[in-house]
Amino acid sequence: MATAALDSKLHRTLRFYEATNGKKTVMALTGAALWGFVIIHLLGNLQVFLGPGKLDQYGEALRATGALLWVARGGLLVCAALHITAALQLMALKAKARPQPYVKKVPTTSSYASRTMYLSGPVILAFIIYHLMHFTFGVPGIHPDFVEGAVHANLVKGLSQPLAAVLYLATMSMLLFHLYHGIWSMFQTIGLSHPRYTPLVKKAAAGIAIALAGGNIAIVVSVLLGIVK
Amino acid sequence: MNLTLHVWRQKDVATPGKMVRYDAPNVNEHMSFLEMLDVVNEGLILRGEEPIAFEHDCREGICGSCGFMINGIAHGGFKNTTVCQLHMRHFADGDEVYIEPWRATAFPVMKDLIVDRSAFDRIIASGGYVSVSTGSAPDGNALPIRKQDSDLAMDAAACIGCGACVASCPNAAAALFTGAKISHLAHLPQGQPERKERSLRMVRQMNAELFGNCTNIGECEATCPKGIPIEVIASMNGDFLAASWQERPPVEIAGAG
Numbered sequence: 001m002a003t004a005a006l007d008s009k010l011h012r013t014l015r016f017y018e019a020t021n022g023k024k025t026v027m028a029l030t031g032a033a034l035w036g037f038v039i040i041h042l043l044g045n046l047q048v049f050l051g052p053g054k055l056d057q058y059g060e061a062l063r064a065t066g067a068l069l070w071v072a073r074g075g076l077l078v079c080a081a082l083h084i085t086a087a088l089q090l091m092a093l094k095a096k097a098r099p100q101p102y103v104k105k106v107p108t109t110s111s112y113a114s115r116t117m118y119l120s121g122p123v124i125l126a127f128i129i130y131h132l133m134h135f136t137f138g139v140p141g142i143h144p145d146f147v148e149g150a151v152h153a154n155l156v157k158g159l160s161q162p163l164a165a166v167l168y169l170a171t172m173s174m175l176l177f178h179l180y181h182g183i184w185s186m187f188q189t190i191g192l193s194h195p196r197y198t199p200l201v202k203k204a205a206a207g208i209a210i211a212l213a214g215g216n217i218a219i220v221v222s223v224l225l226g227i228v229k
Numbered sequence: 230m231n232l233t234l235h236v237w238r239q240k241d242v243a244t245p246g247k248m249v250r251y252d253a254p255n256v257n258e259h260m261s262f263l264e265m266l267d268v269v270n271e272g273l274i275l276r277g278e279e280p281i282a283f284e285h286d287c288r289e290g291i292c293g294s295c296g297f298m299i300n301g302i303a304h305g306g307f308k309n310t311t312v313c314q315l316h317m318r319h320f321a322d323g324d325e326v327y328i329e330p331w332r333a334t335a336f337p338v339m340k341d342l343i344v345d346r347s348a349f350d351r352i353i354a355s356g357g358y359v360s361v362s363t364g365s366a367p368d369g370n371a372l373p374i375r376k377q378d379s380d381l382a383m384d385a386a387a388c389i390g391c392g393a394c395v396a397s398c399p400n401a402a403a404a405l406f407t408g409a410k411i412s413h414l415a416h417l418p419q420g421q422p423e424r425k426e427r428s429l430r431m432v433r434q435m436n437a438e439l440f441g442n443c444t445n446i447g448e449c450e451a452t453c454p455k456g457i458p459i460e461v462i463a464s465m466n467g468d469f470l471a472a473s474w475q476e477r478p479p480v481e482i483a484g485a486g
Contacts, residue, residue, distance in 0.1 A: 012476060015473075016473045018436075019432050019433060019436055019469070020402075020432070020435075020436055020441075020442040020443070021432050021465075021466055021469045021470070022473070023442065024442065024443070024466070025466075025470060090400075090441075090442045090444075093400075093439075093441055093442055094399075094400045094401070094441045094442065096334060096439060096441075097333060097334050097335070097400060097401035097402070097439055097440055097441030097442075098332050098333055098400075098401040098441065099334060100332055101332070102298060102301060102329055102332055103235070103237070103248055103327060103329055104298070104300060104301035104327040104329065105298070105301045106300065106301035106302050106306075107399075107448060108302060108306060108397070108448060108451040108452060109447055109448065109450075109451040110399075110446040110447050110448050110451075111447075114444065114445065114446040114447070115399065115446060117444060181445070184445075185444075185445040187463075188445045188459065188462065188463045188466070189445065189463075189466055190466060190467070190470060191463050191464065191465075191466040191467020191468070191469075191470055191471075192463060192467070193459070193460045193462075193463030193464070194460070195458075195460065198460075
């Protein structure tokens with residue numbers, strides 16, 4: 001077995017990323033940024049409850065920021081790319097670290113959320129691509145009647161499709177699990193753990209994950225029930 | 230009681246193994262799990278078959294030699310218990326028991342239930358040491374250590390290196406083991422001079438051994454026979470981050486003549 005050399009020709013940033021701990025830190029920090037986006041995205045979308053005009057105005061205001069919007073989009077794209085790259089590399093390592101599976105293996109105390117991160121992650125990625133085609137690009141066939149700029153009307157029409165609504169609800173429940181494990185886990189990854197605070201962090205993570213997924217679910221359900229028209 | 234065992238049999242590191250079914254009749258509930266295997270092995274030897282190979286030494290739960298998966302859980306799943314301390318009273322007549330070795334690329338199976346854990350030794354050798362002045366013995370209590378820190382160091386030092394953390398981790402990560410060794414020394418004044426290099430060296434060695442990556446799942450903590458918490462992993466992560474951040478570029482050292 002190779003012995004890890006302490007001196008290496010690699011640049012220190014790459015040297016840091018080369019280690020599993022480096023990749024995990026990148027996942028924690030980019031995860032935090034993407035989590036921030038989920039919060040802002042939900043706060044923006046909740047304006048749907050303030051009447052038909054509000055969401056359209058918000059959309060216009062966002063587009064009016066011009067270059068700033070593209071900087072934010074670029075930043076998110078970079079974060080997502082790094083998050084996914086690190087996840088894929090760690091998944092590959094996982095496969096290499098135990099090529100022969102157990103005949104029998106029973107999980108004990110681990111949460112469903114923690115064991116399904118490699119499932120909830122790809123589900124969320126696939127959903128984001130679908131979601132962008134649905135409401136951002138309004139791809140014909142995916143959105144029934146997309147009108148550029150008519151954010152509120154697009155949302156109501158889009159979510160009135162039963163299949164789309166089911167997809168949104170299913171993914172939001174996966175997002176809930178991904179956020180719960182991700183939020184408390186990022187503290188552990190960057191070295192913050194304490195018998196007094198970690199249980200609180202876990203509870204807060206559960207509360208935040210439920211609130212974020214619940215907020216999005218409330219929008220879908222409200223459209224389905226005709227509360228938002 | 231009578232049990233049915235399904236045991237992983239493997240001739241050597243190069244030969245593929247398989248699960249083999251054995252009957253374990255008349256098991257006494259006062260036996261430890263290893264004693265039950267001893268009796269099964271006596272039967273195998275009398276029949277002229279190869280006995281089931283498993284590692285064991287102290288049989289007091291303190292040496293870290295024994296350990297394998299019992300029904301899919303490392304050491305059988307009883308809190309703070311190694312397989313030598315697991316008693317047959319926890320099983321019932323007619324039970325089917327699956328016995329498998331730890332599975333990880335870094336832990337190749339040598340024979341049946343015995344795995345080669347020298348990867349752990351290499352992680353320790355890479356940084357799990359302190360520098361001391363040799364010569365006359367230092368005065369007792371000359372180095373004040375805060376009680377809470379000495380307790381935390383002792384808790385981490387309780388790791389017996391059995392490998393259950395790697396075995397129960399879905400990623401086959403050695404984070405709990407490496408974290409325990411780093412955290413143990415990080416809480417003591419003697420561990421401070423090498424603290425930064427230690428975390429870098431031990432994490433890199435852990436990676437070089439092809440252990441997987443920690444995803445904060447917590448199965449290791451649940452099956453650790455010494456009850457070591459995943460807080461030690463956070464401690465390792467923090468040290469690694471700080472050390473990576475503060476690592477300085479190499480400079481020419483002016484020698485003293």
